[in-house]
Amino acid sequence: MAMRPKVHRIEAVRAITVIARRRDKVDDKHRDLLPDAESSDPRDVLDYLRKFSGNDIPLWVLQADVCDALTLNNWLWWEDRRRELHFLTAGRARGLSLAQLGSQVGVGKQGVVDRIDRLEALLRYDRPDEKITRAERRAARASQLHRGEELDWLSRHSDLVRSLTVAVIDHAGQYQLADDEREWIDELAVDLRDEALTPATMVLLGLAATELRTATAVMALASTRPDRVHSTLNRIDALRSRFAALGRAEASHRAFALDSPPPLRASGPIYAAT
Structure with a gap:
């Protein structure tokens, strides 16, 4: 119908x-x-x-x-x-x-x-299916747990995140990046100044690292003699990989559970006869 x-x-x-x-x-x-x-x-x-x-x-x-x-x-x-x-x-x-x-x-x-x-x-x-609502609640709970895990991780690694953020900002000044080359680096500096470390900070750190990595002055460095900036970029990549791995096993488990259909059962109409 x-x-x-x-x-x-x-x-x-x-x-x-x-x-x-x-x-x-x-x-x-x-x-x-x-x-x-x-x-x-x-x-x-x-x-x-x-x-x-x-x-x-x-x-x-x-x-x-x-x-x-x-x-x-x-x-x-x-x-x-x-x-x-x-x-x-x-x-x-x-x-x-x-x-x-x-x-x-x-x-x-x-x-x-x-x-x-x-x-x-x-x-x-527009679908009277209780499984949709319940799956949404499970996803919301999982997302909340995952965010709590991320915030806990950031709290434990805050000193390292801040030191790498400072290093990116210092490198941007060292290599005299133009304003249009450091949009995300400046955004990251605002997070550092406001002491607002959130999961979004890790996204900004990645974008800022990309700006630094592709800046004209950094690209011009001799590839045979790695500079301190390359060490900073490698450490950022490693840190972000560890952050991205949070909850990955849990997410895989949830995906498997969602892909496995529940046992069929009779489901009556929304409204009982009166």
């Missing part, structure tokens, strides 16, 4: 407006009962169309009303999904048990968890 098209509030407002314009032309008896403000509840507009669409209304108006009514109905469907997700998550945040929530929507404890995950996947990705 095809997914309902998502409808923006602007489209719903437009539908209300065009319905009102059409009814202005053909409905002298009941037009004043039609809500036509941008803030009107689409349900009230739909109720009007259901009640006042008799034989006295031209067929072309009735046909156009149906198309716009379905637009409003689709907007309400998605709004109901957003509203339900809001109150399910609010219930959990306010300490209600899964059993209490489940009794209100006709599902068990696991059904509530599945329902929340499916609604989140539906509203974010």
Whole structure:
């Protein structure tokens, strides 16, 4: 079954407006009962169309009303999904048990968890598949753990990172790099001045090293007699390789787990029959 098209509030407002314009032309008896403000509840507009669409209304108006009514109905469907997700998550945040929530929507404890995950996947990705939301949460947790590992590594190697950063800046001055040759080196200097060592600092260190390595004055050095700058660049390469290796084994393990499909199980519809 095809997914309902998502409808923006602007489209719903437009539908209300065009319905009102059409009814202005053909409905002298009941037009004043039609809500036509941008803030009107689409349900009230739909109720009007259901009640006042008799034989006295031209067929072309009735046909156009149906198309716009379905637009409003689709907007309400998605709004109901957003509203339900809001109150399910609010219930959990306010300490209600899964059993209490489940009794209100006709599902068990696991059904509530599945329902929340499916609604989140539906509203974010247009796919009511709880596995999408759960995979996203696992990835977010893994990313947070990895970032913590990176920050811990930077803390333990901060002196070395700073000394290599200072060396890059000193070499840039020694070889008189022009302003357009040291954009990333200057950015790295700002990080050093602000003492803001983050994983992004290691990216900047790599970009700054590339600027230094490809600077005209450094490229002109005799290759048979390595200079101190070459030693600095080699040490930066080695340090960045060690940093890049953080969590690599863990990432490989996660990739294998994600590639292995979970056991199949029955998955019911999002909404229980009432």
